Amino acid sequence: xxxxxxxxxxxxxxxxxxxxxxxxxxxxxxxxxxxxxxxxxxxxxxxxxxxxxxxxxxxxxxxxxxxxxxxxxxxxxxxxxxxxxxxxxxxxxxxxxxxxxxxxxxxxxxxxxxxxxxxxxxxxxxxxxxxxxxxxxxxxxxxxxxxxxxxxxxxxxxxxxxxxxxxxxxxxxxxxxxxxxxxxxxxxx
Numbered sequence: 200x201x202x203x204x205x206x207x208x209x210x211x212x213x214x215x216x217x218x219x220x221x222x223x224x225x226x227x228x229x230x231x232x233x234x235x236x237x238x239x240x241x242x243x244x245x246x247x248x249x250x251x252x253x254x255x256x257x258x259x260x261x262x263x264x265x266x267x268x269x270x271x272x273x274x275x276x277x278x279x280x281x282x283x284x285x286x287x288x289x290x291x292x293x294x295x296x297x298x299x300x301x302x303x304x305x306x307x308x309x310x311x312x313x314x315x316x317x318x319x320x321x322x323x324x325x326x327x328x329x330x331x332x333x334x335x336x337x338x339x340x341x342x343x344x345x346x347x348x349x350x351x352x353x354x355x356x357x358x359x360x361x362x363x364x365x366x367x368x369x370x371x372x373x374x375x376x377x378x379x380x381x382x383x384x385x386x387x388x
Contacts, residue, residue, distance in 0.1 A: 231362035279325035319343035
């Protein structure tokens with residue numbers, strides 16, 4: 200069996216709909232990234248991740264970097280653990296309302312230009328392919344994995360706090376939840 204740690208990025212300098220489409224971390228987020236590094240380094244060596252995977256977005260890469268540096272690993276960038284794709288015709292100011300609507304429903308009912316239920320299966324498969332890794336991702340992608348594993352149709356089952364860590368085991372190709380990450384009220388909804 201192998202562990203996989205799915206980590207929500209630390210607090211970004213701005214949220215969706217802000218001036219920066221790809222913000223890095225603010226000062227709180229930088230401190231959270233260091234705390235995440237320390238929490239992962241504190242794991243028993245047999246359980247500690249040996250690989251570091253990140254969404255292509257800066258907030259995830261900046262959260263992952265302190266741990267990657269500490270273990271001497273390079274970041275593996277994987278778009279499949281990135282943000283939920285926004286419909287192509289959506290204006291930037293429409294993303295927030297679109298996300299709020301998507302969050303209140305089911306995967307198979309999200310309005311957009313792709314099959315979001317298939318997207319969540321792809322995200323779960325991408326995470327399952329990363330044995331022994333710390334995977335730095337996003338609010339919705341984490342929910343994609345959790346709801347796919349549980350067979351739940353709703354989009355949101357957990358409101359992961361910034362830098363929260365959900366733990367999974369990979370046993371003979373099957374991904375199983377060991378521990379859900381810390382839940383908190385966030386600025387997402």
